[in-house]
Amino acid sequence: MAAEVRNTKQKQAVYEVLLSLDHPTATEVFDRVHETYPSISRGTVFRVLGAFARDGKIRKLQLSDSDDRYDPRMTAHYHARCRGCGRVYDQFLPDVDRLLSGLSLKGFACDGHELEFFGSCENCKKGDE
Ligand SMILES: [Zn+2]
Ligand SMILES: [Zn+2]
Structure with missing residues (x-):
C-alpha cells in the first residue's frame, strides 16, 4: 500500500x-x-x-x-523545430487537420501520423540579422 x-x-x-x-x-x-x-x-x-x-x-x-x-498537450497540433536553438514550437493548423482527416491511404488502415516542420524561430531569426 x-x-x-x-x-x-x-x-x-x-x-x-x-x-x-x-x-x-x-x-x-x-x-x-x-x-x-x-x-x-x-x-x-x-x-x-x-x-x-x-x-x-x-x-x-x-x-x-x-x-x-x-508532450502533455493532447489536442490536435503539430510541431515546428528550430534548427538554430532546437526548441519545439506548437502549431495549431485546423486546415491541415481537415485535409488529413479526409485522406485515405491505399491498402492501409492508418491510425496516426506525425508532421514536423523545420526552420528558424523568431529569436534565432533576430540573431542572424
Ligand atoms: Zn530558435
Ligand atoms: Zn506540442
Whole structure:
C-alpha cells in the first residue's frame, strides 16, 4: 500500500514537471523531478513516461535530430523545430487537420501520423540579422 501511494505521488510529480517544461526529453524530465524527489530513479521516471504515453495521457514525439520528447498537450497540433536553438514550437493548423482527416491511404488502415516542420524561430531569426 505504501509503495502504491509513493507511486501515485511520483507519477503526479512527473506529470507536473511535464506541464511546466516545453516538450522535454525524458532526461530533462528526470533532472527536474529529481530536484524535488532525490530518491526517484531514472528508470522510474522513464517507466512512468512510457506508461503515460501508452495510456494516451501524453504524446511521445519522435522528432528528427532529437531524443524522444514528451508532450502533455493532447489536442490536435503539430510541431515546428528550430534548427538554430532546437526548441519545439506548437502549431495549431485546423486546415491541415481537415485535409488529413479526409485522406485515405491505399491498402492501409492508418491510425496516426506525425508532421514536423523545420526552420528558424523568431529569436534565432533576430540573431542572424
Ligand atoms: Zn530558435
Ligand atoms: Zn506540442
